[in-house]
């Protein structure tokens with residue numbers, strides 16, 4: 001018999017996989033509920049799930065925080081967040097049903113009394129709301145508080161379920177700042193929660209277009225024969241943002257773009273693009289393949305030529321004049337935090353030997369775009385005069401993660417006319433044109449999966465530590481080699497980043 005989680009996975013469920021998956025009786029406690037992430041993403045996603053009918057009837061959630069709030073004040077706070085940010089429309093009836101199960105417990109992470117109260121609140125709610133003793137604890141808090149919270153959940157017996165009920169922990173990034181600190185955090189968490197009860201969030205894995213990498217690669221015959229070092233010249237993974245860091249100094253200063261984005265989102269994209277076909281989409285098989293590819297991945301040296309980092313200076317974002325990082329509120333005016341990071345990686349496997357993977361991310365760039373470009377080699381021979389193909393670039397498959405979600409294929413085509421001239425053309429699949437269904441937000445999918453015990457889209461402790469191991473040598477090099485290069489806000493990053501590809505006779509795509 002398959003386990004309960006196997007039945008709930010749409011990719012493996014032997015019943016009609018198009019049916020919605022609905023969470024069983026359960027509740028969620030959010031630590032860090034007054035933070036930015038909870039307000040902008042978690043609370044709206046919970047409402048959206050309720051609106052889509054995917055939460056159980058008595059779904060209950062508890063906010064835990066320092067504020068002296070009554071349940072009603074907490075509900076007002078959540079309502080504001082939902083009205084402002086939910087993806088689905090506001091429905092008074094849905095809201096009322098959700099609000100009935102909303103509670104607030106006031107307290108500090110190091111206070112026995114507060115956690116005793118939380119424990120008795122959960123017992124009471126189990127009786128009143130039929131949550132069945134099934135609770136997920138969502139840690140949307142800085143990693144230096146993990147230890148206190150895990151200790152308290154352990155001390156009060158809240159961390160362990162019984163034979164018939166479950167307890168899980170959902171953890172937000174940043175998960176450490178290097179391999180060693182990530183390892184320590186894993187030890188702290190795993191001392192209290194077994195690994196199969198730990199759900200580490202990488203919200204990129206909850207995006208539809210990221211899951212579509214699996215469909216594109218493993219449901220089709222068209223791409224796989226070309227998906228290797230014989231045909232692929234190089235791969236570019238780009239996550240560009242146009243926003244700046246005003247208001248995020250507390251989290252970002254001293255962290256920087258590589259830790260914020262490359263260690264997690266971009267390395268997970270790399271793993272999905274480069275991994276071998278998993279035996280199934282069970283968490284275990286998926287994670288096994290991702291681990292194999294991360295284990296084989298190394299940064300290419302010398303870092304002076306294969307990496308770049310930058311910090312945005314004042315400039316123009318479209319028609320808006322914007323500040324440089326050092327002038328942003330809360331940042332150290334001498335901050336050396338990078339807001340742009342690029343690196344070159346290689347994967348030591350038969351499939352990928354010799355194919356560079358270029359990764360880049362930055363704030364205040366020309367526009368917001370996340371994409372993965374698989375750029376192919378030129379044909380070994382072309383029966384054309386050089387002039388006839390002078391405007392022909394490399395063939396490419398571009399997976400557009402966001403915005404304008406879709407997949408683009410670039411190849412050469414004859415220009416109409418009596419002469420033979422070959423030029424690049426695009427064949428474009430766009431989600432919004434092909435489907436009428438709207439994509440759910442990543443957090444809707446991931447919160448639901450955590451409640452359903454479906455772990456395929458959550459990185460394991462090993463994946464997290466391996467990702468840090470890939471990045472650590474670059475971070476060490478940067479720490480000992482001066483300040484980041486400046487780039488103007490609204491540009492495409494520092495010149496040193498273009499030099500990484502120019503060295504190999506290549507250029508970054510201008511999305």
Ligand code: BG6
Pocket residue numbers: 241260261
């Ligand atoms: C977060 C980073 O993980 O992802 C942010 O901490 C970044 O710095 C954000 O802005 C981007 O997410 P998305 O879903 O808007 O691409």
